[in-house]
Amino acid sequence: MTANPSKVFSAEAKSLHDLYILEGGVAGFRIPLYQRLYNWDKENIQRLFEDVSSGLTWCSEDEDSLTFLGTVIVVNEDTDESYFDGQSLSVIDGQQRLTTISLLATVLYERLKSIDALFENLPDYLTDWIEKESSFVSTQLLDLIYGEIKVSGGERFHFPRIVREFLDNRGNNNQNSEYRSAAAAYLFSFANHVIQDNTTPFTFNQNGLEGIKELNQNVKYISNFISQIIENSSDFPGMLPNANNLTKGGIRKLFQKLPKDQDETNRIFSQVKEDSPNLISILRLLSFSHYLLNSVVTTIVKTREEKYAFDIFDSLNTTGEPLTxxxxxxxxxxxxxxxxxxxxxxxxxxxxxxxxxxxxxxxxxxxxxxxxxxxxxxxxxxxxxxxxxxxxxxxxxxxxxxxxxxxxxxxxxxxxxxxxxxxxxxxxxxxxxxxxxxxxxxxxxxxxxxxxxxxxxxxxxxxxxxxxxxxxxxxxxxxxxxxxxxxxxxxxxxxxxxxxxxxxxxxxxxxxxxxxxxxxxxxxxxxxxxxxxxxxxxxxxxxxxxxxDLRSYLREWLAKSRIEILDKTTWVSKVINTSLYTSSKPLSRFLILSAFNNSRQKSERPQFLEKSRRSPETQFLNIQSWHDELFATVEHIAPESPDRGNLEWDPEIYSQPFIIHSLGNLTLLPQEENSSVANRNWATKKKIYSAFAATTQPEVDDIIKKSKADGFIFSKKNIDMLKKGSHLPFCKPLVEVVDWDLDFIKERSSNMAELAWDEISTWLF
Structure with a gap:
């Protein structure tokens, strides 16, 4: 006899709302004991928002736009939920998505509850429609959070859509209901909050539950992404509909409570303009909620035995990575x-x-x-x-x-x-x-x-x-x-x-x-x-x-009010007060190489540089220098975190956080030499820089000998490093500095910035 597949499993495409109200609304998802705890991370949640928001935005061009959320596999069998009179569905694949969607529904519901805060200056006919639309979509969102079953006397009792085997008991009253997993406790608490018609914002403070840390963190992630959608933030990772998108037929059709009179509907959407940010925020939130509920689809596969569910799960995952x-x-x-x-x-x-x-x-x-x-x-x-x-x-x-x-x-x-x-x-x-x-x-x-x-x-x-x-x-x-x-x-x-x-x-x-x-x-x-x-x-x-023309465009963007780079003076005044090292190490390297390119020490003040005639020995702004180990690392001259009691650095250097990371306190060294300098005082560092800057080995030997007489002994490891190392030209000006203090760092920052400007500004100005 030929086997009948329909007796083994069934598969059907469902919108998210329809998925959660299976079996006439009394279906509840149960996570088996052997499944891992809820642990989706920010990347997974971000991908969910990207997919949903992308589908919503494309809906303005394609009214049949759908977003497929994958397959959910459940076993439809008798369970140990003895006090639960609904239909329990054991989840084999999909618990992370299902739980996240339920959490997302709670955040959306709360945001819609406070939507009237954006009603300022909106006409009555608009607020009336928005309130009706918000009420409708809020009711649908609740279906993703909890369901209700009939109990004695015709009353109804609520249950969370997601529970975990062993930790949670779904019941028909408070006495035989117990929720010890974070997700179930959160959803049940939220249901109580809604049913009690609590006007205050929902809070959840139960500690010690399984998975509570991950759940709370993910609720924060979700809340942040919803805020970005409302504010149309540039930080939002995906596409978002603009004012023009929101008025188009595909998104219009998402709304369920628009006036039957087409003129009235057109009147509503005529108010959607770029200079109406509150209205746009409201419509973006409502349309996102509608799209999530009714245009995000999944295929639910039901089996009657767990062994078949695992076979299906394995077969659906043999293809590996999705097609790019x-x-x-x-x-x-x-x-x-x-x-x-x-x-x-x-x-x-x-x-x-x-x-x-x-x-x-x-x-x-x-x-x-x-x-x-x-x-x-x-x-x-x-x-x-x-x-x-x-x-x-x-x-x-x-x-x-x-x-x-x-x-x-x-x-x-x-x-x-x-x-x-x-x-x-x-x-x-x-x-x-x-x-x-x-x-x-x-x-x-x-x-x-x-x-x-x-x-x-x-x-x-x-x-x-x-x-x-x-x-x-x-x-x-x-x-x-x-x-x-x-x-x-x-x-x-x-x-x-x-x-x-x-x-x-x-x-x-x-x-x-x-x-x-x-x-x-x-x-x-x-x-x-x-x-x-x-x-x-x-x-x-x-x-x-x-x-x-490109240069002209770029100069205009540099001259914007919040940047205001107009010339050498305005740029130098900004860069000398910048924490350059913490901003970007590659940027620090590029500016130092630019400053030293075609530059030599000033004859009267050799601790500073000035531009000179081009020479092969002063060419640093090129691919060779960028790859050269001599300039591989950025060195702080005054250390980032000195022991001031022993190192005797000018305390004013550390009075403003940006000074230590500014251009004037940085140089370039090879990796090994950088490590060897370590956190020493200025007198000692100066001796080491002198050895780095030496051009001949006899000169290095003489510096080592004099340093020993002065009380500083180079280690054998450092002596070996100096013997095999190279002349480091960027150290030569440092050797001429007497006191490394705040005033000198500021003056050196200005000198280096001016030289860097002279080198690269001609590319643009």
């Missing part, structure tokens, strides 16, 4: 070529994909390949449209699919192949200039300042300034196409100067990423002036800015 966005996009491109009557094999599209796949395959391990694929697509999105794209797999797949399909018209075939080529171009740029192991071999001798450019590009990599990739890619391919290396040379220098001046003036990233994205998306920052964005456009419709 590039791999799923390739299937779309193959269909596109087929529609043109051509074979994918041997086509231009295949040629482009080979380059992309060759680049991705150069990374070892699936995690690295997945990460690099996501980085590649994020760079590509900025390059072609100026759009900010997160790392959500769903978001990236949607971006490639929808943007490819948007290319229509007379030249759509060529433009679609051009779209694929641009992904290949970005992978080509990243393989050339974003891989340190191959970077040093790039660029032909036709580039006059080849070594400087490669040094700049390696610096941008070490600074992790990946948002420079789409900008510089445009200039690189333009220089290749036009056989004009100077185009790329000038662009690299201009972008490097912008990043260096911007970062060092503020001491932090301070929205520099937002500025670079804005340059790609809109271009010029001055209102009422004609602007050209730096992205190339979906069909390559945007002309490339000349390098002079």
């Amino acid at each position: 966005a590039i791999e799923t996009f390739k299937a779309q491109v193959i269909r596109f070529e087929k529609d043109q009557g051509t074979e994918f094999l041997g086509s231009k599209s295949e040629e482009y994909f080979k380059k992309i796949e060759s680049y991705i395959s150069s990374f070892s391990g699936s995690d690295k390949k997945q990460k690099e694929t996501k980085e590649l697509i994020t760079s590509f999105a900025l390059y072609i449209t100026g759009e900010r794209l997160g790392y959500s797999l769903d978001e990236q797949r949607r971006f490639l699919w929808t943007r490819f399909e948007k290319i229509t018209g007379q030249y759509s075939v060529d433009n679609k192949r051009g779209f694929i080529k641009k992904i290949s171009d970005i992978s080509d740029y990243r393989s050339r200039f974003w891989l340190p192991k191959t970077l040093i071999n790039q660029l032909s001798p036709e580039y006059n300042d080849r070594d400087i450019l490669l040094g700049c590009l390696h610096f941008l990599y070490d600074l992790n300034s990946s948002l420079t990739i789409p900008i510089l890619s445009r200039y690189f391919f333009a220089s290749v196409e036009n056989d004009q290396p100077e185009i790329f040379e000038k662009a690299v220098k201009a972008i490097t100067a912008f990043v260096v001046l911007r970062r060092s003036a503020t001491g932090s990233t301070a929205s520099i990423d937002s500025d670079l994205r804005s340059l790609m998306l809109v271009g010029r920052r001055i209102k009422n002036q004609e602007s050209t964005p730096l992205h190339c456009g979906l069909v390559n419709q945007n002309d490339l800015l000349s390098v002079e």
Whole structure:
């Protein structure tokens, strides 16, 4: 007799709301004892928010937008929940997602309960609708938190949707209900809070429960992400609908309590404008809640025996890593070529994909390949449209699919192949200039300042300034196409100067990423002036800015009110008061190398530097110096944390936290030499710097001998290091300093900053 699969398992797609109200609303999920405790981390929660917010945003363009949350596998069998009259479903796979969704529902419910705080200046007809919409969605959210069962006398008693075997007992009254797992106790407590119609914010203070620390932390993460959605924060990791998105049909259809009169509905949405932030925040919160409940779907697989559940679980996890966005996009491109009557094999599209796949395959391990694929697509999105794209797999797949399909018209075939080529171009740029192991071999001798450019590009990599990739890619391919290396040379220098001046003036990233994205998306920052964005456009419709225009744009962004870098004086005044070392070690190294480049000691004040004629022995701003072990580490001259009782450093150096990390208190040393200096007083350090600066071995021996006479004995290890070590030119000016105190550090900071400005400002100003 042939087996009947329907008797073994069933599978059905369900929205989240429908999933939680299975069996007429009396279903409850139970986590078996052998399952691990709830332990999702911030990364998992962030990915959930990315996927849901991405689906919501795309809903404005595609009203059928759904977000798939994976498969939930349960066993529908008799359990030991003897006091529970509902249907208990034992969860084999999905407890982390189910628990997180229930926690998310509690946070959303609380936020909606206080939504009237945003009603200021809204007309009555708007607040009336919002209150109805909020009440409706709040009721649905409660279904994700707790259910109710009928008890004697027609009354109803509530139970948490998630419990854990052994720790929790779901009952039909308070006497036979006990919740000792953090999730169940939290959900039951929240249900009590709602049922008692408590107007105060919900708090949960039960300590000693299994998993309470992780649960409390995750509730904070969830609450923070919800705040970012309401505020449209730039820190939010995914896409968020703007005012225009919220008025479109796809998102409109999410709302359930809009007036039946279309004119009244249009009247409501006519109020959604960029200058109505409170209303936009309300609608974003409501639409997110609606989308979560009804457009986030999962497949629930029910089995009647646990052994079948494990078989299904294993079979669903044999495929390993999910397909990347590039791999799923390739299937779309193959269909596109087929529609043109051509074979994918041997086509231009295949040629482009080979380059992309060759680049991705150069990374070892699936995690690295997945990460690099996501980085590649994020760079590509900025390059072609100026759009900010997160790392959500769903978001990236949607971006490639929808943007490819948007290319229509007379030249759509060529433009679609051009779209694929641009992904290949970005992978080509990243393989050339974003891989340190191959970077040093790039660029032909036709580039006059080849070594400087490669040094700049390696610096941008070490600074992790990946948002420079789409900008510089445009200039690189333009220089290749036009056989004009100077185009790329000038662009690299201009972008490097912008990043260096911007970062060092503020001491932090301070929205520099937002500025670079804005340059790609809109271009010029001055209102009422004609602007050209730096992205190339979906069909390559945007002309490339000349390098002079690029410089002009970058100077305008530096001159913004919160930055105000107008000239040498304004920049130096900022950078000397910056905690440069804590801001960025690569940035510190770059500025020190810039200051020493083409510089020599002043004849009358040899502890300071001045610019001199070019010479091979003073060339430090290049790829060779960036790789050179002589300049590998940043050394604090006055130690970061000295024992002042023994080391006798000027206490005023430590009166302001930034001084110790400022440019004037830093130098570059090899790793071994840096370790050997350690936390010593200035007199001792000066002797060691003298030995480092010596140009001959007899000179080193003489310094060791004199130091011994003065009471300091070089260790055998340090003597051996000096014998095999190299002359360290950056130590020579230090030897001339008498007292290393606050005033000298400030003066040296100013001297170094001025020299660095003189070296790199011409790239931009």
